[in-house]
Amino acid sequence: MVNATTTLDGQPFSRAQFEALLKRRLFYTEAFEIYRTAPNFHGDNRGLFDYGPPGCALLNNIINEWRKHFVIEENMLEIDTTGITPEPVLKTSGHVDKFADWMCRDPVKGEYLRADHLVESVLETRLEKSRAATSDGKNKADKLDDATAKEFEEILAKIDNYGGPELRDLIKKYDIRNPNGNGEVQDPIAFNLMFQSTIGPSAASPVYLRPETAQGQFLNFRKLLDFCQGTMPFASACVGKSYRNEISPRSGLLRVREFLMAEIEHFVDPEGHKHHERFSEVADIELPFLEKDTQLSGKTTLTTVSIGKAVETKLVDNETLGYFLARVYLFLVKIGVDKTKLRFRQHLANEMAHYACDCWDAELLTSYGWIECVGCADRSAYDLSVHSNATGTPLVVKEARPEPLEITEWKASLEKKLVGPRFKKDAKKIEAAVASLGQDALGALADELASKAVITVPTAELADGKTSVELSSEICSIDKVTRVENTREYTPNVIEPSFGIGRILYSVLEHVFWHRRQDSARQVLSLPILVAPTKVLLVPLSNNPGFRPVVKSLASRLRALGIANNVDASGVSIGRRYARNDELGTPLGITVDFDTLSNGTITLRERDSTLQVRASEDEIIEAIKNLIAGTESWEQVSKRLPAFTGQGQDGQGQDGQGQDDRWDN
């Protein structure tokens, strides 16, 4: 049974130990920490984090790998769009009206609480107390009857699905109060999660910090289509910061107010079943699915099938969506995700965003539970359609039809010469009303016009207050006309894989954290060499001045090869220096010692096994290049080059159990 509380080597996972390591090695830190105790510093300034040197390097390496894996591999059109976004754009997208959470105010404490979190925590507490109580003796009053307990459990299972009115009813029904002080809370109100500001000197123009990078991609659709010379399908991509003014930020990097996203918008023809040209390359990859139906039955059993099978059986709607699920899987595993702690969960109908028509989340298991790290949504034609309507800009693809299409349809015409003088100011509204009539309505009206020589057409409110107009056959005619269409015009659908990079980074760190079996204080981050912040540690055996030029020249050789390295010439023992770099996730270590000065050989240590080999500088550098390029594994290197087991290692095989002459220096 996989468990978030189990590390790579099957030991218990301690979040306290893990977080202490991240803090000690400055992977990340709360932003503005030295201001926490300063006067006038408001407690609301939370949910903001800075990445320190190893965290920042890991972040950059993940992004670089993301670019290689997605953008370069698929020739996506990466763009860099603006974070500050004018209100009309986000009004159209729906965010101004719908991007909100429900919150309650406690008037006594002056606190704001996220309504669903409040209900969740109070009901969970009551259930826990009930379980701890016995029905007759200890804390008898806390014991819930079976029906109530079941009710609570059902509510908790559906907590994500409640809106403001339902949450208000639950709060009233179960007399839910602020756990801090037990005060009553006011009815939930919607709190928009976007940061608002104004742009320009007049302060008349409201803007928001974007909640996602997607909108900037949709707005550039037409230019991007031109850029790729009209070829469909194509994908755009964007890496950038997004923002959410969370009501109650928590869980460290998992719920923050400023975060890095990497989003892909793949534009595809809705006809043709959203086939994908390269689907066959991934069809055999098996993925663990948590299906909609399984969830509705209250279970979490995974269905593990190949993505080919999943698309064939319609578990996953189409090839394009399926292709991206498989590619996401390959990416996550490549950067260090433990594949036993990864699942694809299908969204239930009522939890899908307002724009989505099918959605799967790649979820990663952490000590906080299963965390949504990549959302893969089919956003259909929603976004392009609404922006097109709002701006009057056609956001469509025009394609030459292989064969011209003959279309016969009803067409209404107005006698312009008569319309203007007769209807005056109402003329435009009447023309618009006629133009908006559908084929069915036109068919019926044509019959009516033929029989009665007059029809009634619904309109916007006219000058006389009426909302319809009578049109005689003198002024209006409706005929069947045939036209030939040589081009086809359609609004593409959008498949969107959307990556929360901070969440992925945090989950990977949990997944690769463990400690050496003989000493829980000797902790290791087994980051893949691909994303490790530093690839090679360089350590001179001691501060003998003879080692310095060798170390300097090695560092410069590695740098010239673009290999991030770090010299640790501090006075502590080699064992300690290796241990520090195990915590930083540095996969390789080179020691320069007295043998180096006499015969030019150096040792190479591998982080996870702590095994070492010894060879010439050139051979070791060649091996490092191969290990980074992935053309050789450590196993192969350690078979090919002579093992080093003498004085100069931090342990033999089982680290720290051999004759470790440096560990305690």
Add this chain to the structure above:
Amino acid sequence: MVNATTTLDGQPFSRAQFEALLKRRLFYTEAFEIYRTAPNFHGDNRGLFDYGPPGCALLNNIINEWRKHFVIEENMLEIDTTGITPEPVLKTSGHVDKFADWMCRDPVKGEYLRADHLVESVLETRLEKSRAATSDGKNKADKLDDATAKEFEEILAKIDNYGGPELRDLIKKYDIRNPNGNGEVQDPIAFNLMFQSTIGPSAASPVYLRPETAQGQFLNFRKLLDFCQGTMPFASACVGKSYRNEISPRSGLLRVREFLMAEIEHFVDPEGHKHHERFSEVADIELPFLEKDTQLSGKTTLTTVSIGKAVETKLVDNETLGYFLARVYLFLVKIGVDKTKLRFRQHLANEMAHYACDCWDAELLTSYGWIECVGCADRSAYDLSVHSNATGTPLVVKEARPEPLEITEWKASLEKKLVGPRFKKDAKKIEAAVASLGQDALGALADELASKAVITVPTAELADGKTSVELSSEICSIDKVTRVENTREYTPNVIEPSFGIGRILYSVLEHVFWHRRQDSARQVLSLPILVAPTKVLLVPLSNNPGFRPVVKSLASRLRALGIANNVDASGVSIGRRYARNDELGTPLGITVDFDTLSNGTITLRERDSTLQVRASEDEIIEAIKNLIAGTESWEQVSKRLPAFTGQGQDGQGQDGQGQDDRWDN
């Protein structure tokens, strides 16, 4: 004479042509452009830009090179800090009070105008009209007398130095009005340039979008010092978006409201003349300086000397600042800056930011004039000191002294038992007043105390309204004491090279733009291969299906080597496809033709010369690798591999003048 209006090959530079190319090839675009004409879209939403695919790739490549050149080369501690910044932080840094421009309102038009821009444009217009007029005949009234013309010229030369009151006086004195409508403008008021918002549900906590990344680095100083195990000097670095709510954004990418910065904060011991360990590596590099004194004498003559000489003669204050000037120079030239359009301008005393004590700008010559692209400031200990004072957190370096230091100094002591009862609520203020006395004051007071047995000490306002207190020798004593200091404590100084990446990118694009001599419509961006968005274009000669697998396999081979490439299999002629990629700055092109199918050879074309060579796939790929790594030049490649001059090129030598059989297909 270097001129911004001259391209690389000495032709006239046309900004209209240049901007049309950037737009056509989607290097960047105004953000939200399709909303410009939408209802409710406010005209203030300007100064925001999106980078399209080639612009975004160029941006990423510049940043990657910046990381290699600075961060990796010098083992800097790169961090990624938060953009949203609480008010107290920016209050301390001085931005809340001082980061403002002066603006005037035209109450009739409802327009806001940046005051210095207003004065500048009106006086410039008057000078131009005067020059065009003759003193007797045509437009006689526009002619300025010599004294006034000289006055205007002097004002324009100093326009950056005026504050609000001076600008108000100029506006009054010369009756300067809004050129749009000729209305009078109101007095200038200070407009803070930061975007403001609030964080958290209570809306009680004001935050700003950061105006620079520097503050986030200063706030993490202590943790970074720990991270590098206390070793001084060290540098931090940060790449990220910053924001300025400009009053009137203009000049395209040069004055925008959201922009990418890359900043380095190099922390150095103020003692020891700010020596730099690697200064000797750059000492011989010659740089073009525009000195302070030259500017004060109204001239722009450059002094070109080696940075070694410049530091020796104190033209540049110290080695560390000098080292960075030279490194900045190397970086800019490497990514495509024309070294004849680059100068280092020293700041005048009155234009320096409030925190800086010496500052040099790397300025690049563009069609908009000389543009500040990199600021290199010595910020002294300003920032660490003010944040330390505001938070009570010591932001200092502690170093063991090589030898203990004996310090003898005056020390005042208060008889605590007596102070409390006697002064009650004032006691703390009096203790603070005594503790803040300097050595000189203490010396004088010691004498007074010895002679009069009572002293008067200035204080904050006390309960009785007085701002001093009398202390008798009974309650206060002042003695000479000797203590031994084993550690030295100091606040580091900061040298800050700060890069405006968007401005650099724009200037590079201007510098590398030219057109082929025989046809001004055939434009080229000669971007260095290092930063070019795409390295290799792949073109099949025609849409013969036999070419497809070859092109596909070539693309995948290049991709595996991490070489960004692009296939253009569109139906247009090869000449047109090459021309399109010349505009995208793609340095290399491979053609697959019928000879490829028979003998496996392909051609390689170089963008600037349009020359081609022909060889086997392996040989060509090897050459491409060398060209990208910089280990071989095109000149060497074209000597080594057989030239291709037959059917299949887009021109012979002088592009388009040979037997170009593809250009017009």
